[in-house]
Amino acid sequence: MKIIVAIKQVPDRDAPVRIDAAGKWIEESDLQFTMNEPDAYALEEALRLKEAHGGEVIVLSAGPERVGATIREALAKGADRAIHISAEDLGTRDALGVAKLLAEAVKSEFGPESPDLILTGLQSEDLGLGQTGVILAELLNLPHASLILHVEKTDSGLKVKRELEAGWFQEIELPTPAVLTIQSGGNKLRYATLMGIKKAKTKEMRVAAAEQLSSKTPPTAVLEKIALPSKQRSTQILPGTPKEAAAALVEKLKFEVRVL
Amino acid sequence: MIALHATLAEPQHFSAPEKTIFLALILASVALFFQRFGPVLKKILQSKKDPGFTLTPIGRRTWDFFSEVLCQSKVIRQRPLPGLAHAFVFWSFLAFALVTLNHCAVGFGIGFLHPKGQGISGLFSRFYFYLAAAFAITCAISITGLFIRRFFLRPKWFGKEVSYESGLIAFLIFALMVTYLAAFFITDASPYAHVLWWLHTLTLLAFLPVIPHTKHLHLVLSPVTVFLSRGKFSDIPPLVGDEDFGLVAGQDLTQIVSLQAYSCVECGRCTEHCPAANTGKALNPKEIILGVRAYLNEIGPATEEPLLGKHNSQEAVFQCTTCGACEFQCPVGIEHLPIIVGLRRGAVNTGAWENDYGSKLFNQLERGSNALGIGAVERDKFNQKESLPIFDGTQEYCLWLGCMGAYDPKGREIVSSFARVMNYLGTSYGVLKKEKCTGDPVRRLGNDLVFQQLAEANLETLAQNKVKKIVSICPHCVRTIQEDWKAYGTPPEIEHHSEFMARHIDKLPQAQDKEKIVFHDPCYLGRYRNVYDEPRQLVQISGTLVEAPRHRERSFCCGAGGGLAFLGEESGERVSHVRAKELIETGATTIGTACPFCNTMFRDALAASETPAPQLLDIAQLVARSLPVDNKA
């Protein structure tokens, strides 16, 4: 199986997010970056499929030079090689623009035949659009399914488990090649090892310039302004004996918050 | 009739055939010795050279040799009665060196001690023989005692199997002493003189080959092991080159590791004190060492066969709390921690260790900042809530919070109590805007990749902030920053809050209420850092100190160390419950700790205890209790 995993580098969750002077993007200078979590799960799924059925896992990631660190991490965890779409202006491209870059990179790598499977995270932790993978499938004219927790290879193609609302799951079958967007939490993530990092140094990492892949089309959606969420605190103190308070709490959790 | 004579009988006139037989026997005995010792030596020498090993500081090595080998300090201190018995056997051996040399020389007619001689030489000879006789008597008594202990009292850490070789050795030593002493009861002319000489000789020649074939190999190796030991406690060697991932296969065993593996005398002291072995886990530190030895015997160094498998199990290796009791106890200088952590490194650095909790911890520390997996904003909130000043380079101390101090509710209480003490003392301090885990759990679990990332990131932050002195409430942070980070830079000076507060003890108020407080020595403060008295001084101004049966360097682990606090449910009995029970049974109304990990372990153990549980407080909380409410001196 040839599997492509598209990975995005996002700001670290603990990083202090500040808005830049123009008010249109975040200040990147003092941020730390890491692998988008759903993409980490996509990579994990790909590595498991490779371990079970053999083949090759190719990592695909777009962004400036710093993306290299995340690509190396993926290589260290077991991906075989990588394609880095070098692009300084990712922030000004919308999901369609990014998906076009990815699609072109896939085409340039494989020509007319496509890889058996393309996996990517369901959404990114920074923008959370949840679009890129799906658009990529459309651009490549491949079947796709989203919110996938588990992938199984069958004789005719794939059997996948999708997450629905409220603890429901759906199992569907689809042919290969296909594009799947992966939900976090379906597997346990493996850790990067010292040996993996050392091996990663010798693995192939091809750099492809964004400009050469696809000409830039004006974005269909433009970011006007970003803002930090305003702090809202609504602490409620439930009065009464512990028993009464507990009963009131259950009531609220059930009907107001709806988590029970 | 048997009578005691003033001098030792020495048979005269050995015939030529007798001499020939004697020579042949010596050669046979020596050959049998080397038949086994040769291969052992070869395996040790074939092992990998120890990276970074130097003979310096020679003074420290000489002192260790003098104290631990010649004076048998550790042997005696940690097991006084049997230790003393062993020491007498050892000292007798030393005293007998000259006697034995002379004994053999006599067989060839060239004896150099002359019990009946004139002048100085005669005087010295007689003195020496009496001295040896005195040793022989104590040695015979001691070995009998040890024999009774091993075969009749049978302490449980000797294991279930009866060691017949120990019996044989005891018999040979006893026979050597008796055949020596008996010579005082006959004269040179006695027909028994020859018989006795031959009996002593045969015992001696039988003894020699037994040494390398049994655990008595330690007679030869352990003095070298003690002299060559790394010396520092839990000294984890650096990884060198691109192919070094820790102890993965035989080719990674270093000469010191192999030497240590062959030196083990199977005394079981390590196991006796091991929290894992005492709570029904697979881990037994003695078996780890013997596992490495068996591997060397069967497979040998310089091979690619994995070390974890037949001879040592991964399960056992990952049950170690790195409490260091084993390494501390070992009388022959075996350093268990570099071996156990080395085996873990081998498994983790190559990805062979698969553990859901472990992977989660590693991923958390790779991506996030702390071992608890909580967002760093929570730390900021805590700092604000407690109004902890931010370190800006002007303050004297950087107060290092650590994961527990910044995120754990109990750890936070300790930090705020200690901050009150520092405020009361008027010490200037500040906390860093951001801090990452020191890497203690990943260091002990053998993840060099994450450990290096954390150490480097933290060292950079400290350097940027121009931190000169650190104080921390966590002994794990203290140890890791001070010793383990050295592999990646120069950490600032650091001390534990117990040391800081003890230094200012004169300025701290005394508690009125003298309740009984039992102090639990954290492994990383005690055995790792040798700090035993400072926290006790603080307990003493806060109440009446009572000691648990196992305390100071024999303290029993809480079960959290070695990354185990993050690895989920233990098999067997919980270490923390065993220790908590011991602390409760002292009758103290408060348990004093000095480590946030011990604190969290005991918190859970006490909650599960059926007897009414004592209070649980850190020494900072104990001290802060007596401070005036408005915190002014």
Ligand code: SF4
């Ligand atoms: S360090 Fe402690 S837990 Fe680990 S083997 Fe030694 S005594 Fe046992």
Ligand code: SF4
């Ligand atoms: S490792 Fe040391 S303490 Fe343990 S059995 Fe061997 S000699 Fe004794």
